Amino acid sequence: TFFWIFGAVAVVGGLSCITRQNPVASALWLVVTLFALAAMYVLLDAQFIAVLQVLVYAGAIMVLFLFVIMLLNLGHPGPTDIKGPVGVGVAALLGGTLLLQLRVLGQAAPPDAITLPEGTMAALQQQGMVAAVAGPLFDAYLIPFEITSLLLLAAIVGAVVLAKRKL
Numbered sequence: 001t002f003f004w005i006f007g008a009v010a011v012v013g014g015l016s017c018i019t020r021q022n023p024v025a026s027a028l029w030l031v032v033t034l035f036a037l038a039a040m041y042v043l044l045d046a047q048f049i050a051v052l053q054v055l056v057y058a059g060a061i062m063v064l065f066l067f068v069i070m071l072l073n074l075g076h077p078g079p080t081d082i083k084g085p086v087g088v089g090v091a092a093l094l095g096g097t098l099l100l101q102l103r104v105l106g107q108a109a110p111p112d113a114i115t116l117p118e119g120t121m122a123a124l125q126q127q128g129m130v131a132a133v134a135g136p137l138f139d140a141y142l143i144p145f146e147i148t149s150l151l152l153l154a155a156i157v158g159a160v161v162l163a164k165r166k167l
Contacts, residue, residue: 002039002043003040003043003044006036006037006039006040006043007036007040009032009033009036010033010036010037010040013029013030013032013033013036014029014030014033016029016032017029017030017033018091023069024066024069027062027065027066027069030062030065031058031062034053034054034057034058034062035054035058037053038050038051038053038054038058041053048129048130048133064152064155064156067156067159068155068156068159071159071160071162071163072159072162072163120132
């Protein structure tokens with residue numbers, strides 16, 4: 001029952017995030033949604049993913065979003081915001097697409113068992129979950145990980161340049 005409560009909080013938070021006019025309020029509703037998702041991960045016995053959800057998304061990424069909002073002074077909605085019947089039409093189209101996807105996924109037969117690559121369970125038992133995730137992240141995926149950090153840095157620099165241009 002807690003899973004459904006947190007699921008409802010996540011849905012309400014997500015809807016509130018996309019319907020708010022104020023970008024700061026929208027960002028705070030996104031934080032509520034991210035924390036509800038983290039609580040759902042805990043209920044599914046995925047504590048490591050829940051901690052990553054809170055630290056990476058609700059922490060670092062949301063701070064980045066708030067800095068960009070503050071630097072660009074997005075306190076007032078612009079002329080490109082989708083409002084009125086067009087906004088309702090876009091929301092209905094996206095909702096219909098989501099319902100269609102759920103229907104297609106509901107008709108698919110679930111797999112009998114999840115097959116892991118050879119030696120994965122032995123590595124998990126020997127190293128633990130954190131080491132099993134961190135090993136490939138910093139060995140095989142080090143370059144994409146660093147490229148992602150450079151992209152985030154470029155986004156911050158771009159927001160500062162755009163904000164300075166207005167001053």
